Amino acid sequence: MVLASSPAFTTSATLLKALQSSNEPITSSPSHSTFSSKPLVSSLKANVNNHLFSVENAVSLKWRTRVSFFSGFFTKASKDIESLKVELFDAIAPLDRGAEATPEDQQRVDQIALKLEAVNEIKEPLKSNLLNGKWELLYTTSQSVLKTKRPKFLRPNGKIYQAINLDTLRAQNMETWPFFNQATANLVPLNARRVAVKFDYFKVAGLIPIKSPGSGRGQLEITYLDEELRISRGDRGNLFILKMVDPSYRVPL
Numbered sequence: 065m066v067l068a069s070s071p072a073f074t075t076s077a078t079l080l081k082a083l084q085s086s087n088e089p090i091t092s093s094p095s096h097s098t099f100s101s102k103p104l105v106s107s108l109k110a111n112v113n114n115h116l117f118s119v120e121n122a123v124s125l126k127w128r129t130r131v132s133f134f135s136g137f138f139t140k141a142s143k144d145i146e147s148l149k150v151e152l153f154d155a156i157a158p159l160d161r162g163a164e165a166t167p168e169d170q171q172r173v174d175q176i177a178l179k180l181e182a183v184n185e186i187k188e189p190l191k192s193n194l195l196n197g198k199w200e201l202l203y204t205t206s207q208s209v210l211k212t213k214r215p216k217f218l219r220p221n222g223k224i225y226q227a228i229n230l231d232t233l234r235a236q237n238m239e240t241w242p243f244f245n246q247a248t249a250n251l252v253p254l255n256a257r258r259v260a261v262k263f264d265y266f267k268v269a270g271l272i273p274i275k276s277p278g279s280g281r282g283q284l285e286i287t288y289l290d291e292e293l294r295i296s297r298g299d300r301g302n303l304f305i306l307k308m309v310d311p312s313y314r315v316p317l
Contacts, residue, residue, distance in 0.1 A: 161203055177287075184287065205302045206302040209224065225309070227313050229315045234249070235248070245269070248316060250262045
């Protein structure tokens with residue numbers, strides 16, 4: 065398509081066609097001697113063919129260069145994402161899910177998260193199956209989750225999980241040692257990235273169900289998502305960083 069529309073191709077093709085259809089002898093000047101046109105036609109044909117070959121090579125090289133550029137671009141973007149994820153995991157590893165984070169630590173983690181959010185490839189996470197399953201909380205700034213105002217032995221010291229199922233629009237928060245508290249919620253999509261969260265039941269010690277009084281509400285926006293990492297932000301400005309642990313997990317209805 066690019067070759068056929070180029071001026072060089074059109075001019076060369078027209079000249080070649082005219083030469084092929086000409087049977088008239090070509091007369092030289094000023095001696096008026098005549099000679100056969102065949103050698104000249106052959107020479108011109110060769111020149112035209114060489115010109116066409118050069119044009120084809122130029123177009124082919126230009127196309128290969130474009131393909132190489134875009135291939136290199138996506139490879140570099142993928143490497144940048146992986147290096148940012150490594151940087152993020154290293155930054156949050158010593159912070160006890162955020163409970164030991166200083167303001168400087170929080171700022172550093174937030175800056176890395178912003179860089180990942182800027183290169184997020186899943187633009188509509190609420191339509192992606194990558195969101196389904198059980199996620200382990202690695203870091204948050206939410207004091208209602210960390211409970212840093214309590215003595216350490218009264219905080220959740222075991223792993224904390226959050227599970228989401230898009231087909232049922234259900235979510236579940238799960239603490240482990242020492243309290244094993246749970247909460248389940250219905251999700252109401254507000255757009256392709258944000259949901260309203262409406263808690264319906266709480267379980268104390270994982271055994272005693274308590275119906276939510278209706279005040280347990282909030283919003284959650286998924287700002288980065290891939291097969292192993294999720295970054296979310298709450299309506300109160302809190303940051304949540306989670307890793308996938310069980311994509312087959314089902315939230316109770």
